[in-house]
Amino acid sequence: MVGVLCPRLKPSLNPNAVSFAAGFSFLSRLCSDPNAMNYRFQNLLGAPYRGGNAVVTQNSQLISPVGNRVSVTDLNKHHTVTLRINTSSNICRLAASPDGTFLIAVDENNRCIFINVPRRVVLHRMDFKGKVGALKFSPNGKFIAVGIGKLVEIWQSPGFSRAVFAFQRVRTFANSDDKVVSLEWSLDSDYLLVGSKDLAARLFCVRKLKGVLNKPYLFLGHRDSVVGCFFGVDKLTNKVNRAFTIARDGYIFSWGYSGNDVKMDEAEDDHSEPPSPDTPEKADEVIVENGGGGIGTDIKKRKVYDGRGRGSDDEEEEDDDEEYMHRGKWVLLRKDGFNQGSAKVTACDYHQGLDMVVVGFSNGVFGLYQMPDFICIHLLSISREKLTTAVFNGSGNWLTFGCAKLGQLLVWEWRSESYILKQQGHYFDVNCITYSPDSQFLATGADDNKVKVWNVASGSCFITFTEHTNAVTALHFMADNHSLLSASLDGTVRAWDFRRYKNYKTYTTPTPRQFVSLTADMSGDVVCAGTLDSFEIFVWSKKTGQIKDILNGHEAPVHGLMFSPLTQILASSSWDNTVRLWDVFASKGTVETFQHNHDVLTVTFRPDGKQLASSTLDGQIHFWDTIDGVLMYTIEGRRDIAGGRNMTDRRTAANSTSGKCFTTLCYSADGGYILAAGTSRYICMYDVSDQVLLRRFEISHNRSLDGVLDFLNSKKMTEAGPMDLIDDDNSDEEDGIDKQSRGNLGYDLPGSRPNRGRPIIRTKSLSIAPTGRSFAAATTEGVLIYSIDESFIFDPTDLDIDVTPEAVEDAIKEEKVSRALALSMRLNEDSLIKKCIFAVSPADIKAVTISVPQKYLERLMEALVDLIENCPHLEFLLHWCQEVCKAHASSIQRNYRSLLPALRSLQKGITRAHQDLTDMCSSNEYTLRYLCSVPNNH
Structure with missing residues (x-):
C-alpha cells in the first residue's frame, strides 16, 4: 500500500504561519509512537469468490482467486489468509507447480504474475498476447x-x-x-x-x-x-x-x-x-x-x-x-x-x-x-x-x-x-463493520440482508445470521463480548447471541421505520437507533424491549449515532447540517446543537469523550469540544481524498473533487490520530492536534473497478460513450458475481443506466480494534484488515532442506541456538527441543524467544510445561516463561483460543511448583534460618 510519509499542511493554512514548536511537537509524538505509521495490509474478509479456477496444493492448501488477489486456505487448520500480492484486474486463471512452491496467476487483461508461495512474493511478471x-x-x-x-x-x-x-x-x-x-x-x-x-x-x-x-x-x-x-x-x-x-x-x-x-x-x-x-x-x-x-x-x-x-x-x-x-x-x-x-x-x-x-x-x-x-x-x-x-x-x-x-x-x-x-462472502457491498471488545471478532453487515461474524486471527466466518429481510445498515458490539446489535432497513433492530447462535431480542416501532444508525450505552441498558424516513431517534430498554423515548428535532435522516465513552451523552448527526447532543437518561432533550454549513454524514467521539469529530458533504472534518461546545479546528480533506476518474466523468481526476467527502470516521485508541474514508480509493490518516495528513492507504489497484485510474485511455472513448460500458460479453463465458450483481440491481433494465457498469471503488465503514493494533475498512472489494503486527514471518526451515537431528546438533555446536530450536520443533522431538532449550545461555534467552516463529509457540510452551514439572532448574525455566510471554504478548492475545490449553497447562505447572516450594520451605523454615546465619567459612 502506498503511504505518504511526509505530513502535508492544511490547504487553509499558510505554511509560513506554522510554528517550529508545532512541528517539533508533531515529530516528538511520531517518534514516541512509530507504530502509527506501520499499518500494513494483513487480510481480506467478506470478499466473495468471483470466478476463476481453484487449485489445491500440498493436499490441504486451497488457493483461490478473490478479485485481483489470491487467497490461501489451510484446510487442516481452517486458516485463511489473502496475500498482499495483487494484479491489475480480476484473476481468471491459476496454476500451481506440482510441489506447490510456485503459482502463476493470469488476470482479465492477460497479465500474469509468477509467485513464490512460501515467501509470498512475486518473482516475475509477463503479458500474454491474447x-x-x-x-x-x-x-x-x-x-x-x-x-x-x-x-x-x-x-x-x-x-x-x-x-x-x-x-x-x-x-x-x-x-x-x-x-x-x-x-x-x-x-x-x-x-x-x-x-x-x-x-x-x-x-x-x-x-x-x-x-x-x-x-x-x-x-x-x-x-x-x-x-x-x-x-x-x-x-x-x-x-x-x-x-x-x-x-x-x-x-x-x-x-x-x-x-x-x-x-x-x-x-x-x-x-x-x-x-x-x-x-x-x-x-x-x-x-x-x-x-x-x-x-x-x-x-x-x-x-x-x-x-x-x-x-x-x-x-x-x-x-x-x-x-x-x-x-x-x-x-x-x-x-x-x-x-x-x-x-x-x-x-x-x-x-x-x-x-x-x-x-x-x-x-x-x-x-x-x-x-x-x-x-x-x-x-x-x-x-x-x-x-x-x-x-x-x-x-x-x-x-x-x-x-x-x-x-x-x-x-x-x-x-x-x-x-x-x-x-x-457477502453477495453485495458491506455496509457496516465493528470489532468486538477483545478485538478477536469482526462483525459485518451488507446489502444481502446478512450479518456475519468473523474470526480475525483465522480469517474465517463462523456465524451467519439471515433473519433480516432488508439491507443491514449498522452494527454494534455490546460490552459483554458475545452480544451483537444490528439495524436494518426492514424496520427492526435485532440482538444476537453468537454463543448460542440465535436472535434473542427484536426491537420494533409502532409504525415501521427504516433504521440507518445504531448505538448502545456502555452499560448496555439502552439501545438507540436513527431512522431514514421519519428523522427520529428511538430509545429502547435492552432488557424489556420497550420504547423508553423518541427523540425528535432532526429534519433529515439521522445517519450517525454514538454514546460518549465516559458520560451518558448521545451524539447524533443528520443531513440537516447539525450535530445534536442528547441527555437520554435525564430526558432533557437536546443539550447542545453544533451547526455546520453542509450535510453532516457521520459523527464519532474521541476515546476520552472530550472531543467529537464530524464530517460534512464538502469534504471537511470538524472537531468540537464537547465540554465547552466550541469548534476547535477543521481539516479540509477534499484534496486529500481526491483521485480516480470514473468512466462516465467528464472531468479529469484532478478537477473532480466535487462530491468527494468522508462518509466514515474512526479515532485511534489513544485519540491522537483519526482515520477518514469515503467516496474515494484512499483512506486518510490525520494527526488530530496538528491537522496534518500522515498517510494515505490506497485500498485497491484493481482496474476491474471504476475510479481506480487517474487517467483513462482515450482510445476507448467513442461518440456513444466509453467502450467499457458496452456489454459485449460472450454468453458462453462464466458469469461472475459482478455481472450477476448488476442484473439484480436493475442496471440492465432499459433506460436505467448503461448496460455494463463497473462497481465504483469506495469505503463505507471504518472500525479500529480496541487494542489499537489493527483497523478494518469495508470497501467495494470486501473488508480489508490493516495491522501493525506482522502476520507472516518467513521461516527458512520450511524450505525443502535436510531437517535432521544431525542438523540440530551441528547448529548447537556452531552456537546457532535460534536455528537449532526451530529445527528441533519442526522435527517435533521432545529430547531435541529440551536440549536446545538448555543450550541457550540465560543472557540470550530474550533474543532467542523473539526469533521463535508464531506457529511453534504452542509447542515451545508444551515443552516448558514438561520441564517445569520434571526438572530442578526452576529459575532458568521461569526466565524462559517470562521472556516468551513478554516477546509474544500480542500473538498470545490474538490467538488465545488456540493457545489456551498450553497456557492453562503452563499456569498449572508453575502453580504446582510454587506450592511444592511453599510446603518445603514452610516445613524447613528454622533450618533455613540457621543455614543463612552460619558464617561462610563454616
Missing part, C-alpha cells in the same frame, strides 16, 4: 502450457534461477480452430492433451522428434466444446492407456490406446496417413517453434507437412523402438451421458490414482463417477446456480467446488459425505 483460456504446469515442473485463443504455447518455467528473460517460449502449436479451454499433461511431461471449442481434442507431442510426423492426434465425435480432457494410467505399468474427453453438452468419451501402429520406416512413407477415429486429419499443419530466446526474441520456423513424416530442420535423435502416442492407435471404447437434461457441464476434474471424475453442471448439481465403468458414486445438488470450478485434492478424498454467482467455495469429503470448508 485471452488465456487454460493454464497448467507440467508434472515435472519444467514447463507451463498456456492456451491463448486458438494457440497452445509451451513456456519454460522460470524457477529460482535469475535470467534476463525469465519466461522462455519453447513451442507453439497452432492447430485449433477455436478457443482452447482445457489442457492435460501426461505423467512424463512429453504429451499434451488439448480440448477446444471446435468440438475436438488434440494430442500433441511436446518434444521435437526427428523422422516422425509430429502432427496432433484428433479425438472427434463430440457435438459441443470439449471442456475437459484427461489421461488414464495403467496401475501396473504406470503408463498411459486411456483418455477421457468431456463435452459441454454432458457426454464423456472413453478412448483406449492400443499401442503404436506406425513404425519409423512407415513414418517415412509418402502415403502414410495420420490416424483418426472418425474423420481424417487435415493435411497441412503449422508448428511455430522457438529457438530458446525470451519474449520477443524467438526464432520462428514454419513447417508445412503434406503427409510425409520428415521435416527439413534438425531435430532430436529418437530411439527407433520408442512408441509415440500421437502416432499410435486410439479406439473409442464407450460414450456415456450424465443425463442432466438441458444442464451444461461447466467444471470437471479427474484423479488418476482413484480413477474418478467429478463433474459440475450449470444447474448446481455435481456428480462423482468411477471410471472407466462410469459408475455413479454421488449425484448431489449444491445450489441452483452453476458451478464454475471443481477440483480434487492430492489424495482424492476432498472435492472443492466454487459458485461464482453466489460467491461460494465448498470443500466436501465424499467418503464421509461431510463438509470440510463452507465459506461464502
Whole structure:
C-alpha cells in the first residue's frame, strides 16, 4: 500500500504561519509512537469468490482467486489468509507447480504474475498476447502450457534461477480452430492433451522428434466444446492407456490406446496417413517453434507437412523402438451421458490414482463417477446456480467446488459425505463493520440482508445470521463480548447471541421505520437507533424491549449515532447540517446543537469523550469540544481524498473533487490520530492536534473497478460513450458475481443506466480494534484488515532442506541456538527441543524467544510445561516463561483460543511448583534460618 510519509499542511493554512514548536511537537509524538505509521495490509474478509479456477496444493492448501488477489486456505487448520500480492484486474486463471512452491496467476487483461508461495512474493511478471483460456504446469515442473485463443504455447518455467528473460517460449502449436479451454499433461511431461471449442481434442507431442510426423492426434465425435480432457494410467505399468474427453453438452468419451501402429520406416512413407477415429486429419499443419530466446526474441520456423513424416530442420535423435502416442492407435471404447437434461457441464476434474471424475453442471448439481465403468458414486445438488470450478485434492478424498454467482467455495469429503470448508462472502457491498471488545471478532453487515461474524486471527466466518429481510445498515458490539446489535432497513433492530447462535431480542416501532444508525450505552441498558424516513431517534430498554423515548428535532435522516465513552451523552448527526447532543437518561432533550454549513454524514467521539469529530458533504472534518461546545479546528480533506476518474466523468481526476467527502470516521485508541474514508480509493490518516495528513492507504489497484485510474485511455472513448460500458460479453463465458450483481440491481433494465457498469471503488465503514493494533475498512472489494503486527514471518526451515537431528546438533555446536530450536520443533522431538532449550545461555534467552516463529509457540510452551514439572532448574525455566510471554504478548492475545490449553497447562505447572516450594520451605523454615546465619567459612 502506498503511504505518504511526509505530513502535508492544511490547504487553509499558510505554511509560513506554522510554528517550529508545532512541528517539533508533531515529530516528538511520531517518534514516541512509530507504530502509527506501520499499518500494513494483513487480510481480506467478506470478499466473495468471483470466478476463476481453484487449485489445491500440498493436499490441504486451497488457493483461490478473490478479485485481483489470491487467497490461501489451510484446510487442516481452517486458516485463511489473502496475500498482499495483487494484479491489475480480476484473476481468471491459476496454476500451481506440482510441489506447490510456485503459482502463476493470469488476470482479465492477460497479465500474469509468477509467485513464490512460501515467501509470498512475486518473482516475475509477463503479458500474454491474447485471452488465456487454460493454464497448467507440467508434472515435472519444467514447463507451463498456456492456451491463448486458438494457440497452445509451451513456456519454460522460470524457477529460482535469475535470467534476463525469465519466461522462455519453447513451442507453439497452432492447430485449433477455436478457443482452447482445457489442457492435460501426461505423467512424463512429453504429451499434451488439448480440448477446444471446435468440438475436438488434440494430442500433441511436446518434444521435437526427428523422422516422425509430429502432427496432433484428433479425438472427434463430440457435438459441443470439449471442456475437459484427461489421461488414464495403467496401475501396473504406470503408463498411459486411456483418455477421457468431456463435452459441454454432458457426454464423456472413453478412448483406449492400443499401442503404436506406425513404425519409423512407415513414418517415412509418402502415403502414410495420420490416424483418426472418425474423420481424417487435415493435411497441412503449422508448428511455430522457438529457438530458446525470451519474449520477443524467438526464432520462428514454419513447417508445412503434406503427409510425409520428415521435416527439413534438425531435430532430436529418437530411439527407433520408442512408441509415440500421437502416432499410435486410439479406439473409442464407450460414450456415456450424465443425463442432466438441458444442464451444461461447466467444471470437471479427474484423479488418476482413484480413477474418478467429478463433474459440475450449470444447474448446481455435481456428480462423482468411477471410471472407466462410469459408475455413479454421488449425484448431489449444491445450489441452483452453476458451478464454475471443481477440483480434487492430492489424495482424492476432498472435492472443492466454487459458485461464482453466489460467491461460494465448498470443500466436501465424499467418503464421509461431510463438509470440510463452507465459506461464502457477502453477495453485495458491506455496509457496516465493528470489532468486538477483545478485538478477536469482526462483525459485518451488507446489502444481502446478512450479518456475519468473523474470526480475525483465522480469517474465517463462523456465524451467519439471515433473519433480516432488508439491507443491514449498522452494527454494534455490546460490552459483554458475545452480544451483537444490528439495524436494518426492514424496520427492526435485532440482538444476537453468537454463543448460542440465535436472535434473542427484536426491537420494533409502532409504525415501521427504516433504521440507518445504531448505538448502545456502555452499560448496555439502552439501545438507540436513527431512522431514514421519519428523522427520529428511538430509545429502547435492552432488557424489556420497550420504547423508553423518541427523540425528535432532526429534519433529515439521522445517519450517525454514538454514546460518549465516559458520560451518558448521545451524539447524533443528520443531513440537516447539525450535530445534536442528547441527555437520554435525564430526558432533557437536546443539550447542545453544533451547526455546520453542509450535510453532516457521520459523527464519532474521541476515546476520552472530550472531543467529537464530524464530517460534512464538502469534504471537511470538524472537531468540537464537547465540554465547552466550541469548534476547535477543521481539516479540509477534499484534496486529500481526491483521485480516480470514473468512466462516465467528464472531468479529469484532478478537477473532480466535487462530491468527494468522508462518509466514515474512526479515532485511534489513544485519540491522537483519526482515520477518514469515503467516496474515494484512499483512506486518510490525520494527526488530530496538528491537522496534518500522515498517510494515505490506497485500498485497491484493481482496474476491474471504476475510479481506480487517474487517467483513462482515450482510445476507448467513442461518440456513444466509453467502450467499457458496452456489454459485449460472450454468453458462453462464466458469469461472475459482478455481472450477476448488476442484473439484480436493475442496471440492465432499459433506460436505467448503461448496460455494463463497473462497481465504483469506495469505503463505507471504518472500525479500529480496541487494542489499537489493527483497523478494518469495508470497501467495494470486501473488508480489508490493516495491522501493525506482522502476520507472516518467513521461516527458512520450511524450505525443502535436510531437517535432521544431525542438523540440530551441528547448529548447537556452531552456537546457532535460534536455528537449532526451530529445527528441533519442526522435527517435533521432545529430547531435541529440551536440549536446545538448555543450550541457550540465560543472557540470550530474550533474543532467542523473539526469533521463535508464531506457529511453534504452542509447542515451545508444551515443552516448558514438561520441564517445569520434571526438572530442578526452576529459575532458568521461569526466565524462559517470562521472556516468551513478554516477546509474544500480542500473538498470545490474538490467538488465545488456540493457545489456551498450553497456557492453562503452563499456569498449572508453575502453580504446582510454587506450592511444592511453599510446603518445603514452610516445613524447613528454622533450618533455613540457621543455614543463612552460619558464617561462610563454616
